[in-house]
Amino acid sequence: MVNMNDYLEQAVEILAQLVHFDTTSHKTNLPLISYIEEILKDAAVPYSLVPNDEGDKASLFATIGPSGPLGIGLSGHTDVVPVEGQEWHTDPFTLTQKGDQLFGRGTTDMKGFLACMLAAIPAFKAAPLQQPIYLIFSYDEEIGCTGVRPLVNQLGKDLPMPSLVLVGEPSNCQVVEAHKSITSYVTRIIGHEAHSSLLHQGVSAIEIAAKLINHLTDAQQQLKSTQNDARFDPAYSTVHVGRIDGGTARNIVAKDCEFLWEVRALPDFDGTEISQTMMAYAKKDLLAGMKSISPATDIVTEQITSVPGLASSASAVSLGMKLANQNESFVVSYGTEAGLFEDQGAASVICGPGSIEQAHKPNEFIDRAELVKCLSILGRVADHQSS
Numbered sequence: 001m002v003n004m005n006d007y008l009e010q011a012v013e014i015l016a017q018l019v020h021f022d023t024t025s026h027k028t029n030l031p032l033i034s035y036i037e038e039i040l041k042d043a044a045v046p047y048s049l050v051p052n053d054e055g056d057k058a059s060l061f062a063t064i065g066p067s068g069p070l071g072i073g074l075s076g077h078t079d080v081v082p083v084e085g086q087e088w089h090t091d092p093f094t095l096t097q098k099g100d101q102l103f104g105r106g107t108t109d110m111k112g113f114l115a116c117m118l119a120a121i122p123a124f125k126a127a128p129l130q131q132p133i134y135l136i137f138s139y140d141e142e143i144g145c146t147g148v149r150p151l152v153n154q155l156g157k158d159l160p161m162p163s164l165v166l167v168g169e170p171s172n173c174q175v176v177e178a179h180k181s182i183t184s185y186v187t188r189i190i191g192h193e194a195h196s197s198l199l200h201q202g203v204s205a206i207e208i209a210a211k212l213i214n215h216l217t218d219a220q221q222q223l224k225s226t227q228n229d230a231r232f233d234p235a236y237s238t239v240h241v242g243r244i245d246g247g248t249a250r251n252i253v254a255k256d257c258e259f260l261w262e263v264r265a266l267p268d269f270d271g272t273e274i275s276q277t278m279m280a281y282a283k284k285d286l287l288a289g290m291k292s293i294s295p296a297t298d299i300v301t302e303q304i305t306s307v308p309g310l311a312s313s314a315s316a317v318s319l320g321m322k323l324a325n326q327n328e329s330f331v332v333s334y335g336t337e338a339g340l341f342e343d344q345g346a347a348s349v350i351c352g353p354g355s356i357e358q359a360h361k362p363n364e365f366i367d368r369a370e371l372v373k374c375l376s377i378l379g380r381v382a383d384h385q386s387s
């Protein structure tokens with residue numbers, strides 16, 4: 001049995017280094033990746049990088065132990081959300097300890113987990129591993145889980161396929177087995193401009209947008225009355241319009257209008273149905289009338305991002321609970337990379353230190369006790385892979 005308490009101070013030290021790299025999603029993560037590479041080289045752990053097309057960011061995949069099946073992956077993203085506009089009482093990029101709380105951007109989401117992974121390397125190396133442990137570091141998670149995709153596509157090809165991936169998003173070290181999918185869209189309406197006194201000669205893009213949004217509101221009501229998965233709050237899929245821009249002046253029939261919207265769908269519901277139904281309604285009830293006034297009018301819906309939902313397999317949940325020393329599992333309302341691993345064929349659950357309550361907020365912190373819990377989970381991962 002590996003005793004992981006000895007690794008706590010090392011984890012805190014590494015966390016301080018990780019927090020110090022400003023890896024806000026729009027910036028490079030390469031200095032942080034180089035730091036991880038140094039740790040891996042010192043420990044003689046083989047790894048490979050999966051860089052992005054621009055060459056300013058990279059994911060990393062490391063293997064500890066023998067190659068072979070039944071590997072367990074530990075996965076976390078290196079990027080953090082911006083601190084701009086937030087009121088921080090300490091420097092967000094300097095780890096600051098107050099009592100048992102460690103403050104800094106990313107401490108909870110999710111450099112605390114990365115620090116535990118890296119601090120545990122000597123324990124993983126010392127364990128008589130029979131099956132491998134993989135360390136996976138991604139980027140651009142906070143802008144739609146985009147950065148991990150090229151790496152995930154390599155699993156089972158150039159990179160080994162883990163039999164289980166623990167995605168260490170903040171869950172207070174409890175096992176999370178499901179979350180909704182998130183698909184976001186922009187819908188653009190091209191109307192036809194006219195003086196508002198000659199209303200009949202124009203097509204108001206604003207009016208068309210209002211009709212489409214009404215359609216989405218009806219769809220939402222429909223979902224609310226037909227879906228009920230009590231594990232989730234709310235227990236149904238949701239449709240939400242978050243932003244609208246359009247029009248020029250009070251007395252001009254609006255030529256342009258666009259709105260941003262999203263669907264958060266229960267894992268077993270195909271959220272793209274909503275946009276298909278809306279566009280079918282547009283085609284059937286709106287476009288012909290618009291085009292009879294001006295053929296240049298149009299309604300275009302573009303998908304911006306898509307994060308698949310998560311519905312972990314029963315075997316993944318039971319192994320996750322064993323490793324986390326828990327006897328129940330939960331669902332969460334935020335999206336993660338876990339669904340991408342699942343879709344590729346790597347069973348996946350979420351389990352990581354810290355509370356989602358602290359994520360993305362000013363004065364983000366993690367409790368030392370959460371790091372202790374996380375390190376014991378990693379100790380159980382080592383034990384499990386050694387038997």
Ligand SMILES: [Zn+2]
Pocket residue numbers: 077109110141169170
């Ligand atoms: Zn996160």
